[in-house]
Amino acid sequence: MDVESNRASLEAWLILLRAPGLGAATLRALLARHGSAESALAAARRGEHERAADAACAGWLRAPDAATIANDLTWLAAPEHALLTFDTSDFPALLNEIPSPPAALFVAGDASALWRPQIAIVGSRNASQGGLATAAAFARALAAAGFAVTSGLAEGIDGAAHTATLDAGDITIAVLGTGPDLVYPPKHRELAARIAMQGALVSEFPPGTPGQPTHFPRRNRIIAGLSLGTLVVEAGVRSGSLITARNASESGREVFAIPGSIHNPLARGCHQLIRSGAKLVETAEEIISELAPLAQRLGSSLRERLDAPQSAPLVVTSQPPPPGTRPATPPRADYAKLFAALGHDALGIDQLAERTGLAVATLSSMLLMLELEGEVVAARGGGYARRVPGQG
Structure with a gap:
């Protein structure tokens, strides 16, 4: 929404979005009934909504803090900053289909990425x-196939997915549990800046909103709602990732889970999802083939919106990416070193790193691929050994 040409509407939207307790559902109902943000604000000030008896909400609507609204307008006036409201064609269509959609999104970066x-x-x-x-491996493969990789900027799996996508030169989207100008955790400030340059930071919370425990489950429904499917890599039985997966399922989206060792507590959440109907996946190609038809339709819609040429790479393909777009893989010489180091007795990854001179992260990726190909088995306690012929 352009700040200068739509200032009155934008101010009305900002006042409504910041009204304590008003909520997205009430705001959407007001807009649907009254047709514009200005008219909806006037109606809200007359008390024509279910929160009319709330003193804090009524007080804000009557006399919003001018400095706060001015700061919001200043943030929105900066390059690559935007407010996408549900009543415009810029708002992501998939997000309108979830059970409790937000009324608007603040975006830093490329809003069309959504x-x-x-x-x-x-x-x-x-x-x-x-x-x-x-x-990281799944993120690279899915991004190379044409997907934007979406996550929540958290430590662990989220950060690894974002970073791998950026390093591959592809698009990633981070949905925040804070305002769009704040970063949580603080250690991801540099990562957030890269995402804003190469994708988008997204929040339903206005600028300056700090992170609160209730914000992150709300963020999770947007992650799921923006996406055609959700992949859970590792999760304990109480992980917030299971909330994202539940949101995806309730929105009619696909849920994928990667299985793990029965001795790994971080595999139990994935196993629980699989028992509940999530699709067990071992390769990115399984996800690509499942989602490609839906993605192609969405990509066609985006191409039309951007008036892009038909050759623009906006469509997910189930075919292998062209030469030069695949993520880099370790050279065969490194695999030879690893095979020479492996025996029939399990070795820990630190021992393998010492024997091969390879980085732990590189070894982890290589061992994963070899395990999926049936060449290596993971032993109890995290060790690895060559698979004995005939071994299950």
């Missing part, structure tokens, strides 16, 4: 090295 086919990748904040490598 119309790209998206896959959510979520998981534990305290992920294992193997889980981080898995998230």
